[in-house]
Amino acid sequence: MMNFQGGAPIATPSTPLAQGWCVLSLLHDRIQAHIERELQARHDLSVREFSLLNxxxxxxxxxxxxxxxxxxxxxxxxxxxxxxxxxRLEERGLLSRALCDKDRRGIYTDVTPSGLELLESARPTNQAALQEALDEARRDEHLRPLVEALEAFGFPGYDFAQSE
Structure with missing residues (x-):
């Protein structure tokens, strides 16, 4: 299997597992780059900043x-x-920090009303950019099976903010 990234061939990994990982990584990178461009252009947010606020x-x-x-x-x-x-987000007035009541060494971080407002305006952009990136990836024969697997699995009820 020949792998391409940005139109240029990249080295083919030696095992099927490594090949699968490379394709998964490629899908992730393409999706993240697309979302990053849209969030930056429309809301002056990076993907990491959006994720943190979320x-x-x-x-x-x-x-x-x-x-x-x-x-x-x-x-x-x-x-x-x-x-x-x-x-960075605290300096922009989007987050605030406070000492933990039970453990004075602990610090909590909370979203401010301005942060919530920005997050709510950015959520539709994030969702649309994700869908656009998945639609584009679906047209690539190597990425299509991963997109279909993501859609079939759907992650119902998974809590991405869960902690251990």
Whole structure:
């Protein structure tokens, strides 16, 4: 199987498992890049910023808070990268931080009303960009089976903000 990324051939991995991983990674990268462009252009948000606002808003809806370590796990970043991301959004007035009542060393991060407003306006953009990227990927014979698998599986009831 010949793999292509951006029209240029890339090295073919040696095992079927590695080939599958490369195709999955390619699909992820294409989708993320498409969503990133749309969120940046329309809302001045990166995919990571959108994800962080989304995770924290869902926790807030439940009346819950996440420690910074849990936030890092939820957005799949190191704790230092998460701290920088939170700081950027806090400087924009989209997040706030507070000390944990039970553990003064712990810090909670919450979405501000401005952050919720921006998130709500960005959600349709995120959804439309995701659908556009999946539609485009469906036209690629190597990516089509993954798109179909995602749609068939559907992730009903999966809580992407869950913590361990």
């Amino acid at each position: 995770v924290l808003s869902r926790q807030s809806e439940r009346g819950d808070h996440l420690h910074m370590k849990q936030v890092a796990e939820a957005v799949v970043l190191s704790q230092s990268a998460t701290t920088r991301l939170v700081t």
